[in-house]
Amino acid sequence: MEDILAGIGEALTLINFVFLSLGIFLGVIIGAIPGLNAPMAIAIAVPLTYYLPTTAAIGFLLGINKGGTFGGSIAAILLNTPGTPEATVATLDGHPLAQQGKGEKAMKVALYSDVIGDTISDLVLIFVAAPLALVALKMGPTEIASVIIFSLVLIIALEAQSIVKGMIAACLGILVSCIGLDPMTSSQRLTFDYVEFEQGISIIGIGIGMLALSEVFLSIHKMFTDKESQEDKGVVLSDNAEDRKLSWSEFKSCLPTIFKSSGIGTALGILPGLGAILAAYLGYGAAKKSSKNPESFGKGNIKGVAAPVAASAAVCGANLVPLFTLGIPGNVAAAMLIGAFVIHGVTPGPLMFEENGVIIYGIFASLIIANVLNLVLGNIFLRFFAKVLTLSKNIIYPVICLTCMVGAFTETSSLFAIGLMLVMALVGYFMKLLKYPFVTFIIGFILGPKLELSLQQLLMISDTGIWIMFTKPVSAVFMVIAGIVAVKTIIKQVKMFLDRGKAIEAV
């Protein structure tokens, strides 16, 4: 109880409020700009939080994540160009509403849905995480190894278009994580006699390079090839009061949709790899199916905006459940948060509640405060956020490039770190071009050391070697499910391969 009260006290400090507000503000702006996204901003911001108190630092990064979800829907509604991938579904009804002059109404629906969805999933996180962490503490190395393998298989199956590329990316991530000192013997491993590699490759360099800089490279190239996107797209908001306001009856009519979509998003968010995009589509589909006027969807139905935004926002908080309870990131943003936790001396996982209870409960309180701030700031600055869309890209991208370099430098104050970030940016760039999922690379990189440690420990305690993972009941369940998912995905890929061959033969 003391930890809870102390945590709430930490969250209610002025510095926490300031950085939460700043995080949300930045997150909305970054989410609104097509080509930029919250995980990218989190990757750049992580090293900048080094000098902040832990609760304020994590709160700042979570604020960026929350703001980014709402920000993505702004561009989706006003420009028919989603600011973030999960906002794609919001274009279906959001943009028709904007074309009818009701853009501000649509943005308000998106804001309220985002806040409600996020709050529901945060409450689930708060009430579920601590009991789940107690269960996780009872897990031994066998169970941990099986959960990690299950998570990797699930993420590969869901994120990768091709299972071959997904597995290659995950294995590359695990291989890169092996660079440094061997955890058992502390002998150098794959350092090639570079002293800088002895501490391993930093997640921050990988995050900034692969998430932020590589995306900027791609966007700059797109600016050359797609001249249309360089033209300023006009953003016009109506001054008519009826078009701007969201009435109480309209909001009330959306509530059942928002709650249902939030439930869908929360359930999907708890499992690693099931991202916000899937939640958004499922939320939209469920809303359309249960609507009395399904034909109105796609033509400017406010429930068509509320459903996907609430679902994708609900994924944000729920994705933190596997992070806090098992130390397994559910998505890229959670993966970047691990870097922030490590910087502040907190190891994500079930022991967080015992060793850093005050910080955890402070973060929980910050999550709820951030939702309130998101609502307030969103209402106040709604029109300003819409104006952000007209910012010129030839100002934004150079600033981001320079900020990336400074962010990479900050962690170790060495130019080597910037060079490493550059290499990772190139790797990320080519991975995106060649459709290798960089998300599985990053998650493989993060889970690699945990997997190796668990395998080390289970091999030491087991008489049957690796087969203990199939003889202990909990780990056997996870391994069987992982096997089923893997087999189903392989069968699907083989079928696609054979169908392609038949289609070509028929030509």
Next chain:
Amino acid sequence: MQKSNFIAGLVLMVLTGWMLAYAIPNHTGTGMGYGLEPEGLPTVVTWIILVLAVLQTFTSARNLIQNKKKNIEDNEVGVTGSLGLFAILLSCIMGGMILLMKYAGFLFAGVVFMIIIQLICGQRNVIKLGLLAVCTPLFLKLAFWYGMGVMLPTGVLFN
């Protein structure tokens, strides 16, 4: 994008072959003789990548041959062409900036970098170009020094 997949598969095969034949045996320490050896996990994942790379190369080669026989056009991502060269160009610019930063300091290198990148991004307004090129590195230097106590490089020549 069969051609790109084929080339990527070949590159991965060469890389993993080098890892298994040279890097892992020569740049990994010895273990304790029980449990998982230091080269255990790297060797396993490298073998997995090698097998998958062979599979990818084989399927892409098969698809390329089939496409050629049937005169089917494929969507290539231009990895070997403009897109790949563009990334390398940007990386060279940033690599050059790192070297310049080492000798001339962050401010000077930052100004030069901002000018080049803005020109690449299509900025042609001289006033905006100059203002942003000077203000951004200056702002970052001051923010990091006074805000966080982080001194960005001053350069060997100016030390």
